[in-house]
Amino acid sequence: MANAVTKIASIIYPARFSGMARSQAEKSQTRKRILEVTARRLREKGLDGIGLADLMKEAGLTVGGFYKHFADRDELVSEALKLGFGSWRRRQEKGEELSFQELVISYLNEEHRDNAGSGCVLSSLVGEIGRAKSETREVVTDNVRKDLELIASLLPHPESEEARNKAIITLGALIGAIGLARAVSDPSLSQEILQVSASQILGKS
Amino acid sequence: MANAVTKIASIIYPARFSGMARSQAEKSQTRKRILEVTARRLREKGLDGIGLADLMKEAGLTVGGFYKHFADRDELVSEALKLGFGSWRRRQEKGEELSFQELVISYLNEEHRDNAGSGCVLSSLVGEIGRAKSETREVVTDNVRKDLELIASLLPHPESEEARNKAIITLGALIGAIGLARAVSDPSLSQEILQVSASQILGKS
DNA sequence: TGTACATCAGTGAACGCGCGTTCACTGATGTAC
């Protein structure tokens, strides 16, 4: 009887039921590990800033195994960006009662500036995304929409045009300000950019 | 007599006075051509997006000659960024009576969005600059300072702290907004970002 | 003035290197019976 079920199942789900080396759970954990490493490193080093061999090594694997998980490097990049956007937004939503002011302050500070790898995907990659494959740009477009909705939801009358407009200018200002703060080599100018930008965004509601 | 002058000069300026194949004018024209091509292409394709062979080809030369003009690729990048910043600012200053409003409108439109190669260096390269060599970042820092002064000079009381603060938030907002407009693949969202950002920056003076 | 010479901008092949991708292989695992 158990055999009959197995046989039927092996027709419907041949991969699952006809002799597996490692469990699916193990494989999807490995995949997750590759994606986590990649999501961090892409934000730190840019979309072309790190190679597959290094990424796999950091995930505890060798490079050959990569193609058991992803079709090619582009697919990895798209998936890793999805994860990166998601984890940033999840962290923002975690507090649940995170205010607009808290969002701006948690974005425009030295910790975020100095840790791009765990920060906002857009802030470190905007420029490169504009030149990326359309697959990648579509992932980004989806997530920009979601980020705009998240920001608008923190404002008075979240559904109003005013809230949407303020969300748009705020997202742009956040990304530009932290980008500038990372770009300049003078620490006091960098700090001035962070502080002034935060108070300008918050000062005029 | 002329010989005596030449002889003395040849000691002081050995390179100039002891047998030159091509004139200095010719060489510096070539250098200028390489820099112009590079300044455009870097903004279009990113700091690592184009190789020396292609750049030299576009300048009408072969790759081997490159090192007669620059010590290495890094030097080319730094010099090209200087040129790129300069030409952008020069164009902004050209009108002489360019207002703050005109600056914002000339920055946040589709022409600038779609032609990064002739546009603002910061808008296409901020992210990558944050990860670049310190030599490159110092060029950028100088030019960010100059851009901030240019923007402040268009505001009431240009020397006031208020003008400086507004210059900082404006530069960040411009860079972030056009970066977002280039990143998203949906044309109507892109246009919305440009239009809303411009009116938000100008709406609240 | 004329001629032998030195210079050096520019050529194009070659170099080593790192990259994404492919491939034959391994060995732990679950299945078949």
Next chain:
DNA sequence: TGTACATCAGTGAACGCGCGTTCACTGATGTAC
């Protein structure tokens, strides 16, 4: 239950390719006298 077998995640060497850089060479030019 025990054993032969099939699967496939992961290995690590090899592939072709494009890159920055080097190098011996060329030939137009200005200099020396």
